Amino acid sequence: xxxxxxxxxxxxxxxxxxxxxxxxxxxxxxxxxxxxxxxxxxxxxxxxxxxxxxxxxxxxxxxxxxxxxxxxxxxxxxxxxxxxxxxxxxxxxxxxxxxxxxxxxxxxxxxxxxxxxxxxxxxxxxxxxxxxxxxxxxxxxxxxxxxxxxxxx
Amino acid sequence: xxxxxxxxxxxxxxxxxxxxxxxxxxxxxxxxxxxxxxxxxxxxxxxxxxxxxxxxxxxxxxxxxxxxxxxxxxxxxxxxxxxxxxxxxxxxxxxxxxxxxxxxxxxxxxxxxxxxxxxxxxxxxxxxxxxxxxxxxxxxxxxxxxxxxxxxx
DNA sequence: ATATGAGTGTTATAATATAACATACCTCTT
DNA sequence: AAGAGGTATGTTATATTATAACACTCATAT
Numbered sequence: 001x002x003x004x005x006x007x008x009x010x011x012x013x014x015x016x017x018x019x020x021x022x023x024x025x026x027x028x029x030x031x032x033x034x035x036x037x038x039x040x041x042x043x044x045x046x047x048x049x050x051x052x053x054x055x056x057x058x059x060x061x062x063x064x065x066x067x068x069x070x071x072x073x074x075x076x077x078x079x080x081x082x083x084x085x086x087x088x089x090x091x092x093x094x095x096x097x098x099x100x101x102x103x104x105x106x107x108x109x110x111x112x113x114x115x116x117x118x119x120x121x122x123x124x125x126x127x128x129x130x131x132x133x134x135x136x137x138x139x140x141x142x143x144x145x146x147x148x149x150x151x152x153x
Numbered sequence: 154x155x156x157x158x159x160x161x162x163x164x165x166x167x168x169x170x171x172x173x174x175x176x177x178x179x180x181x182x183x184x185x186x187x188x189x190x191x192x193x194x195x196x197x198x199x200x201x202x203x204x205x206x207x208x209x210x211x212x213x214x215x216x217x218x219x220x221x222x223x224x225x226x227x228x229x230x231x232x233x234x235x236x237x238x239x240x241x242x243x244x245x246x247x248x249x250x251x252x253x254x255x256x257x258x259x260x261x262x263x264x265x266x267x268x269x270x271x272x273x274x275x276x277x278x279x280x281x282x283x284x285x286x287x288x289x290x291x292x293x294x295x296x297x298x299x300x301x302x303x304x305x306x
Numbered sequence: 307a308t309a310t311g312a313g314t315g316t317t318a319t320a321a322t323a324t325a326a327c328a329t330a331c332c333t334c335t336t
Numbered sequence: 337a338a339g340a341g342g343t344a345t346g347t348t349a350t351a352t353t354a355t356a357a358c359a360c361t362c363a364t365a366t
Contacts, residue, residue, distance in 0.1 A: 069354065085238035088353065105287045118281055124274050125296060133301030134258045142293045143278060148286030222323065241322065
C-alpha cells in the first residue's frame with residue numbers, strides 16, 4: 001500500500017525513537033511496553049488489543065487483558081501509538097507531529113492505514129472551532145475509502 | 154450548550170423529516186425505529202446503545218440488544234443518526250448534509266456534541282486524499298475540547 | 307534499608323456488539 | 337383470499353472490547 005518506508009524497515013527505528021522519547025520524558029519503556037510497541041509496528045495494519053494479547057501469550061503462558069491495555073494506555077499517553085476509533089485498533093505513531101492532531105486514510109478493502117501529516121486542515125479546524133466558542137484539545141480525522149493499490153485490482 | 158435550536162424544540166421536526174426521508178427512500182420507519190430515533194433526539198447528548206435499550210424497556214418487558222442495534226443500523230444506514238466513534242454513542246443527524254462527511258465538536262466536560270456543517274475542510278481533505286491516490290468514501294472528524302459554556306464555569 | 311511510587315499479576319466483571327435461527331408481518335400477485 | 341417472498345422482529349447465546357479492584361513486586365532515591 002503506501003508503505004513507502006514505514007512498515008517495511010522501521011520497527012527498530014520506531015523502538016529507538018520510543019526509547020529516546022521515554023528518556024526525554026522520564027518514563028519507562030519496560031519490556032512489556034516495548035514488546036507491545038514492537039508487535040504494533042510489526043503489524044502492517046491497525047491491530048486490536050486481543051490480537052496483541054494473543055501474540056504476547058505463548059502456549060504455556062497467557063497474558064491477561066489488563067497487561068495489554070495498560071501497555072496501550074502508556075503508549076498512547078506518550079504519543080507512541082494512535083487508536084483508530086472506527087476499528088478499536090492501534091497503530092504506531094511516527095511521533096514527529098503533535099499528539100493532539102491525527103488524520104488517517106483507512107482502506108476499507110485491505111484495511112491498511114496511512115497517517116496524514118498535514119497542518120493546514122488542522123489550522124482550519126481549530127479556527128472553525130474557535131468561532132463556535134469551542135476550545136479544541138484534540139482532533140481526530142478518519143477518512144475511509146479505497147487505497148490506490150486496491151483501486152487497481 | 155450550543156443548542157441554539159436543535160435539542161430544545163425539534164424532536165418532532167426530526168421525526169417528521171425522518172418520515173419524509175423514509176418515504177422518499179422507500180424504507181420503513183417502523184415503531185421501534187421511530188421510538189429509538191425519538192429517544193436519541195430526546196437526549197441532549199450522544200446516547201449509548203444500552204442506555205437506549207434501558208429506556209426502551211419497561212419493568213415488565215425487556216428489549217434485547219439486537220432490537221436496538223438493528224434500529225441503530227437502520228437509522229445510520231439511512232443517515233438519520235451519526236455514531237460518535239470516540240464514545241460508542243449515537244446522535245441525531247440533521248440530514249441536510251451529505252452522509253459521507255461529518256464533523257463534531259465534543260465537549261469533554263459536559264459531554265455535549267455539536268455537529269459542524271462546513272464544506273471547505275471536506276473539500277481540502279478530499280483533495281489531500283486524492284493526492285495520495287486514495288479514494289475517500291466517508292470522512293469523520295471528531296474534535297475534543299471544551300465548549301464555551303464549560304469554559305466560563 | 308527502607309519508604310515511596312510505579313509497574314505487574316490476577317480475578318472478576320462490565321460494557322459493547324453480533325451470530326444464528328425462529329417467528330411474525332407486510333405487500334404483491336394471482 | 338391465499339400463498340410466495342422479502343422485510344422486520346423475537347429470542348438465545350455468545351463474541352468482542354475494556355476496566356475495577358486488590359495483591360504483590362520492583363526500581364530508585366534518600
